[in-house]
Amino acid sequence: MRLPMMTRRDVLRTAAAASIATLKTASANPLGLPIGCQTYPVRRMIGRDFPGTLKQLHAAGFEAIEMCSPVGYSDSGFGTLGKFSGTELKGMIADIGLKCESSHFDINELRKDLPGRIAWAKEMGLTQMMVPSLDGPKHPTMDDVKRAADEYNKIAEQTAAAGMQQGLHNEDFELAMVDGKRVYDLLFDLLDPKLVKMQFQVSTISAGLHAADYFDKYPGRFISMHAQGWDAKTRKIVAIGKGTLDWNKIFTAAKTGGIKNYFVEMDLPLMRESVPYLKSLNV
Numbered sequence: 001m002r003l004p005m006m007t008r009r010d011v012l013r014t015a016a017a018a019s020i021a022t023l024k025t026a027s028a029n030p031l032g033l034p035i036g037c038q039t040y041p042v043r044r045m046i047g048r049d050f051p052g053t054l055k056q057l058h059a060a061g062f063e064a065i066e067m068c069s070p071v072g073y074s075d076s077g078f079g080t081l082g083k084f085s086g087t088e089l090k091g092m093i094a095d096i097g098l099k100c101e102s103s104h105f106d107i108n109e110l111r112k113d114l115p116g117r118i119a120w121a122k123e124m125g126l127t128q129m130m131v132p133s134l135d136g137p138k139h140p141t142m143d144d145v146k147r148a149a150d151e152y153n154k155i156a157e158q159t160a161a162a163g164m165q166q167g168l169h170n171e172d173f174e175l176a177m178v179d180g181k182r183v184y185d186l187l188f189d190l191l192d193p194k195l196v197k198m199q200f201q202v203s204t205i206s207a208g209l210h211a212a213d214y215f216d217k218y219p220g221r222f223i224s225m226h227a228q229g230w231d232a233k234t235r236k237i238v239a240i241g242k243g244t245l246d247w248n249k250i251f252t253a254a255k256t257g258g259i260k261n262y263f264v265e266m267d268l269p270l271m272r273e274s275v276p277y278l279k280s281l282n283v
Contacts, residue, residue, distance in 0.1 A: 029278060029279060029281070030247075030251040030254075030262070030278060030281045030282075030283045031251060031254060031255065031259065031262075031283060033260075033261055033262065034063035034064040034099055034261070035061060035062055035063050035064070035264070035275060035278050035279070036062060036063065036064035036065060036066060036099075036261055036262060036263040036264065037057060037060075037062045037064075037065055037066070037263050037264045037265065037271050038065075038066045038068075038104075038226055038263040038264070038265035039053075039057075039065050039066065039067055039068060040068055040073075040076070040104070040265065041265060041266060041267055041268060041271065042056075042057070042268055043068070043073070043076045043077030043078060044077050045077075045268075046077050046078060046080075046081070047077035047078070047079070047080050050080075050081060050092065051092055051095075051096065054092070054093060054096040054098060055096055056268075057098070058096050058097055058098055060268075060271065060272045060275055061272075061275035061276075061279065062098070062264075062271075062275070063097075063098065063099060064098060064099040064100065064101070064261065064263075065093065065098050065099075065100050065263075066100070066102045066103060066104065066130070066224075066261075066263045067089075067100055067102070067103035067104070067124070068103060068104045069103055069104060069105045069106065069109060069117065069120070070082040071105075071106075071109045071117070071120075072104070072105050072106030072108070072109040073104070073106065085123060086119075086120045086121070086122070086123025086124040087123045087124075089124060090123065090124050090125050100124065100125070100126070101125065101126055101127045101128055101261070102126060102127070102128035102129075102130055102167075102224060102261065102263075103121065103124065103126055103128075103129065103130065104130045104131070104132055104169075105117055105121075105129055105130065105131060106131075106132065106135075107131050107132075107133065107134055107135045107152075108135065110129075110131070110155050111151075111155075114155060114158055114159075115158075117129070118158070118159060118162045118164070121162075121164060122162065122163075122164070126164060127163075127164055127165060128164065128165050128166075128167055128223060128224065128260075128261075129159055129164055129165070129166055129167070130166075130167045130168070130169060130199050130224070131152070131166065131167070131168050131169060132169045132171065132172070133169060133171055133172040133173045133174060134148040134149075134151075134152055134168070134173055134174070134187075135148075135172070135173055136148045136173040136176070136183070137173070137176075138173075138176060139176065140173065140176055140178055140183060141178065142178050142179065142186075144178075145178055145183055145186050145187070145190065146190060148173070149187055149190035149191050150190075152166070152168070152191065152196065153190075153191060153192050153195055153196065156191075156192065156195035156196045157192075157195055159195075160194075160195050165197055165223060166195060166196050166197070167196070167197045167198060167199045167223045167224065168187070168191070168196055168197075168198055168199065169199045169201060169226075170184050170198065170199070170200060170201050170204055170209065171201055171204065174187065175204065175207055175209075184209070188218055188221065193220070193221055197221065197222060197223035197224075197258070198218070198221055198222045198223065199222070199223060199224045199225060199226065200214060200215070200222055200224075200225040200226070200257075201225070201226045201228075201265075202225060202226060202227050202228050202230070202245070202250070203226070203228040203230060203237055205230050205245070206230070206235065211225065211250050211253070211254075212246075212249045212250050212252075212253035213253075214257070215250075215253035215254050215256050215257030215259070216253050216256055216257070218257065219256045219257065219258065220256075220257070220258040221257065221258065222254070222257035222258045222259050223258065223259065223260050223261075224259060224260060224261045224262055224263065225254065225259055225262045225263070226262075226263055226264075226265040227240055227262050227263065227264050227265065227274075228240070228264075228265060228266050229241065229242050229243045229245060229266075229270070229274065230243050230244065230245050231243035231244055232244040237266055237270070238270065239266070239270045239273035239274045239277070240264060240274035240277055240278060241274065241276075241277025241278075241280075242273075247277075247281060247283075248281070248283055251281065251283035252283055264278075
C-alpha cells in the first residue's frame with residue numbers, strides 16, 4: 001500500500017516534536033531539581049583548595065552543593081574557610097556556577113551561639129540549616145529523647161523567626177532504640193512538623209530504614225535527602241543507578257515526602273559516576 005506523502009508542515013511538526021522530546025530527555029533530572037552533592041566527602045580537598053574543589057564538582061555535572069559549617073566542622077577540613085565571611089563564600093560558590101541553599105551545622109555550635117550561626121547562614125543566602133544529629137546518649141531513655149526534641153524545637157523556632165528552615169538528619173543518636181522503638185520514629189511525634197523537617201540518609205537502608213517507606217509514611221515531613229547507591233548482595237555503597245535500589249520508587253515517594261532538594265554523598269569517584277544516571281531519570 002502506498003503511504004501518503006508528508007507535507008512540509010507535517011515534516012516540521014514531526015521535527016519539532018522530536019526536538020521537544022530530546023530536550024525533555026536531556027533535562028530529565030529527578031523531580032526537576034538541580035543535581036546536588038554534599039561537600040563532606042571532599043572535605044580534605046576543600047581544606048586545601050576550595051575554589052578548585054568547587055570547579056571539580058561543577059565539572060562533574062553537579063549544579064548545587066550542600067555545605068558544612070566552618071565552625072561545627074572545623075576539624076574536618078572546613079575550618080580553613082573560617083577566614084572568609086558568609087558573603088564571601090556565597091560569592092565564591094556562585095562564581096563557579098553552583099547553587100547553595102543548605103548547610104550542615106553541628107548541634108553544639110547552635111547551642112553555643114545560635115544567633116551567630118543564623119547570621120552566618122543568612123550571609124550565605126541559605127534557606128535550610130541541617131543538623132546531623134541531636135547528639136544524645138548511645139543508650140537513651142525516653143526522657144533523653146524528649147529533652148533533645150524539646151531543645152531542638154526551640155532552636156527551630158528561632159531559626160524559623162529568621163526566615164529559615166531547620167532540618168534533622170537520621171544517623172547516630174537517631175538510630176538508637178528506646179523500649180523497642182527507634183529514636184528516629186519517636187522524633188516524628190515529638191518534633192514540631194512546621195518547625196522541623198527531616199533530611200533522609202538513604203544509606204541507612206543498611207540499618208533497615210527504607211527511604212520510600214518513610215516518605216510515604218510521613219507525607220510532607222521531609223525537605224531533602226542524602227543519596228547513596230546500595231547493593232544488598234554485597235552490603236556496600238555503590239554509585240547511584242548501580243546496586244539494588246529502585247530509584248524511580250524512591251524519587252516518586254520523595255514527592256509525597258516533600259523533598260525540596262537532594263544531595264549525592266559518597267566518595268568523589270562514585271559521585272561522578274552517579275551523575276549520568278540521575279540525568280537520565282525523569283520522575
